[in-house]
Amino acid sequence: MKHASPPTSSPATxxxxxxxxxxxxxxxxxxxxGSLFQREIRCGKPTCRCAxxxxxxxxCVGVTFPxxxxxxxxxxxxxxxxxxxxxxxxxxxxxxxxxxxxxxRRLLQLREIPADPAPRRTRSAVPRVARSTSxxxxxxxx
Numbered sequence: 001m002k003h004a005s006p007p008t009s010s011p012a013t014x015x016x017x018x019x020x021x022x023x024x025x026x027x028x029x030x031x032x033x034g035s036l037f038q039r040e041i042r043c044g045k046p047t048c049r050c051a052x053x054x055x056x057x058x059x060c061v062g063v064t065f066p067x068x069x070x071x072x073x074x075x076x077x078x079x080x081x082x083x084x085x086x087x088x089x090x091x092x093x094x095x096x097x098x099x100x101x102x103x104x105r106r107l108l109q110l111r112e113i114p115a116d117p118a119p120r121r122t123r124s125a126v127p128r129v130a131r132s133t134s135x136x137x138x139x140x141x142x
Contacts, residue, residue, distance in 0.1 A: 011112035018103045021096050031093055032086035034061040036075065061087075 009017075040055030042048075050056055059075040061083060075083050107113050 009106070011107060011110055014103050014107055014110075014112075015114065018100055021100055025093060025096055026089045028093070030086055031090040032061065032083060033090050034063040034073075034087060036061055036080070036083055036087055059083075 037060055038057050039060055040050075040057055042050045042055045045051065059077065059080050060072045061075055062070060062072045064070050104113075
């Protein structure tokens with residue numbers, strides 16, 4: 001699903017395309033980064049068929065983190081379909097971010113970046129309540 005626009009699009013067309021991209025995405029709560037793959041394990045029982053032949057097949061999700069650390073999570077068969085969907089949803093979100101970024105680059109080239117009507121307040125922009133300089137203990141003293 002490619003949303004990137006050709007370089008000849010007008011700013012209005014680019015803005016319209018950009019606004020439609022989030023509407024095509026699944027819920028953010030249904031995404032999972034990783035790769036689904038099948039492995040074989042050996043159970044360790046000397047009389048089991050896996051001791052001499054192929055191991056028992058299992059499904060896993062593997063994720064690599066910055067620094068090279070990896071994590072594998074075993075996926076029960078009854079959840080495999082859901083995991084596949086969540087991984088596919090993650091890929092859709094990632095592609096949408098790339099598409100919005102491409103549109104924003106083009107808008108920047110055209111010098112047509114619209115001013116935000118109401119910028120979102122960040123946590124640091126929220127006024128802090130002044131704290132009293134004296135500290136009171138509410139629990140038992142030590």
